[in-house]
Amino acid sequence: xxxxxxxxxxxxxxxxxxxxxxxxxxxxxxxxxxxxxxxxxxxxxxxxxxxxxxxxxxxxxxxxxxxxxxxxxxxxxxxxxxxxxxxxxxxxxxxxxxxxxxxxxxxxxxxxxxxxxxxxxxxxxxxxxxxxxxxxxxxxxxxxxxxxxxxxxxxxxxxxxxxxxxxxxxxxxxxxxxxxxxxxxxxxxxxxxxxxxxxxxxxxxxxxxxxxxxxxxxxxxxxxxxxxxxxxxxxxxxxxxxxxxxxxxxxxxxxxxxxxxxxxxxxxxxxxxxxxxxxxxxxxxxxxxxxxxxxxxxxxxxxxxxxxxxxxxxxxxxxxxxxxxxxxxxxxxxxxxxxxxxxxxxxxxxxxxxxxxxxxxxxxxxxxxxxxxxxxxxxxxxxxxxxxxxxxxxxxxxxxxxxxxxxxxxxxxxxx
Numbered sequence: 001x002x003x004x005x006x007x008x009x010x011x012x013x014x015x016x017x018x019x020x021x022x023x024x025x026x027x028x029x030x031x032x033x034x035x036x037x038x039x040x041x042x043x044x045x046x047x048x049x050x051x052x053x054x055x056x057x058x059x060x061x062x063x064x065x066x067x068x069x070x071x072x073x074x075x076x077x078x079x080x081x082x083x084x085x086x087x088x089x090x091x092x093x094x095x096x097x098x099x100x101x102x103x104x105x106x107x108x109x110x111x112x113x114x115x116x117x118x119x120x121x122x123x124x125x126x127x128x129x130x131x132x133x134x135x136x137x138x139x140x141x142x143x144x145x146x147x148x149x150x151x152x153x154x155x156x157x158x159x160x161x162x163x164x165x166x167x168x169x170x171x172x173x174x175x176x177x178x179x180x181x182x183x184x185x186x187x188x189x190x191x192x193x194x195x196x197x198x199x200x201x202x203x204x205x206x207x208x209x210x211x212x213x214x215x216x217x218x219x220x221x222x223x224x225x226x227x228x229x230x231x232x233x234x235x236x237x238x239x240x241x242x243x244x245x246x247x248x249x250x251x252x253x254x255x256x257x258x259x260x261x262x263x264x265x266x267x268x269x270x271x272x273x274x275x276x277x278x279x280x281x282x283x284x285x286x287x288x289x290x291x292x293x294x295x296x297x298x299x300x301x302x303x304x305x306x307x308x309x310x311x312x313x314x315x316x317x318x319x320x321x322x323x324x325x326x327x328x329x330x331x332x333x334x335x336x337x338x339x340x341x342x343x344x345x346x347x348x349x350x351x352x353x354x355x356x357x358x359x360x361x362x363x364x365x366x367x368x369x370x371x372x373x374x375x376x377x378x379x380x381x382x383x384x385x386x387x388x389x390x391x392x393x394x395x396x397x398x399x400x401x402x403x404x405x406x407x408x409x410x411x412x413x414x415x416x
Contacts, residue, residue: 135329136357167201167288
């Protein structure tokens, strides 16, 4: 049993069954719940709109008001999920052929309710942007700590192009309470006005009994860009934003291999083709589990410490494909390892950064003297939540990691 599984069994089982507190949400009394915008392959010309409702499928529609005042009506796709003694229906509308650098106004309509949503597309040849990234937003008894961090981060990053969450979005992948709590936070912040970039984490693959489970709720909640896979659609994907090609990878092989084998082999083939097909100046990987094991036992390696199983799975491919930056979470602290090439510290190759958490789950992570260059001071148990900004132009890629109060932890600048 892993450390995380043990802690969850000991401290969070009742919470996963829905016995915690919700973050207050006006949407709880409404039929239309948790509207959200999901990233697409090209955000300047398309957008995916999603929302959900309790219960079985009902009549719903979506009206898009174009910049010129004309309107178009859409009938959403509907997908009903029965899990955790709850029935939830997810609605999806795929908007295509949008005009770059434009503002649209969408209206979701169900029964006697109507909910408006602004949809803003970036320029087609966007040369610079800043994105806001979080991970490990999972919380225990309440999601208020996550709400506090996200509200502050969004207030400081008023021009954020999109919001990415690098896995462990919730503490339990089958718990309706956890998912509703997460979406309540996103709904009450201005996060719902930004394209959302979800990344699957290991906690999305836990059942109510804390055993490994297929991530059905995650897959139903996010209609991400297609990857061409028959067996693993929604598990990994890529998208372009400005001068950056983002590759969103899945690292849940330990959790999923016995339930749905073949993910790693398929993903590596896709990764090679997808990365080589991009002509963008920068290639950035977003994935949940880190490439260093620290104190977490690695089943394949047979020990803790050093390069992790996920690192062995991916790092040689990253070297060969010219990946510039790899961003991870999972260990709930910030570590800057600089360039690593051929699984050794180097002055070239991908730069590896781990950050988070955004939620209230805290772990002490020992140092790795071989790889760690900058580490978050973990001596104060009240100061550990952090988030990352990513700023890109054709010539420069930079990150900044901040504590919840806005204190800068570390900054990394890469140039072409």
